[in-house]
Structures are given as structure tokens and as C-alpha cells.
Amino acid sequence: MLNGAPFGADTLSGYLAAKNFPNPPKMRALCRALGITEGELFPTSKPEPQPEPLDGSLYVRDLGDGKAWLSVNQEVSWSSAMAIIKELKGS
Secondary structure (H helix, E strand, O other): OEOOEOOOHHHHHHHHOOOOOOOHHHHHHHHHHHOOOHHHHOOOOOOOOOOOOOOOOEEEEEEEOOEEEEEEOOOOOHHHHHHHHHHHHHO
């Protein structure tokens, strides 16, 4: 556990392999532990502040080139889930 955020071997391995990306609380914990800034950990060509999610279940991160990484972690109905999946697959 790192500053209250659990970091297992699988989690860190996923970050290193670029299979997943730390959410804002884990990103801050990693940066504090390493003594670096988010920009140093994940440099980008145009650094932008990452807003905190209002409810803790939705995150959006700019990937550049008109793309974004969207993470949704909340309970929805099956019909809503299927509509979201259909929309994402169509884009």
C-alpha cells in the first residue's frame, strides 16, 4: 500500500507495459513516492491539468490528436451499458 492506495505487482506491471494508466489518486501517490511531478512521470507535448472527477466514477484524459481516454466506473442499466458500447464501437 502506498499512501493509502494499493499497488500490487499486477497494477505496476500494467503501468509499465502501458496496458493501463493510474487514476488521479494513484498518479499523485506514485509521484509523491518517486519525488517527481506528473509531467515527469508521463511527459506530454502539451501538458494540461487533469481535472478531478466530480463523483469519483468518471475520468477523462486528453490523448492529443483529437482523442481522449475515457474511464467510466459506475453502475448502469444493461440497456445503458449496451448503448454506450454500441456508441464506442461505432466511433
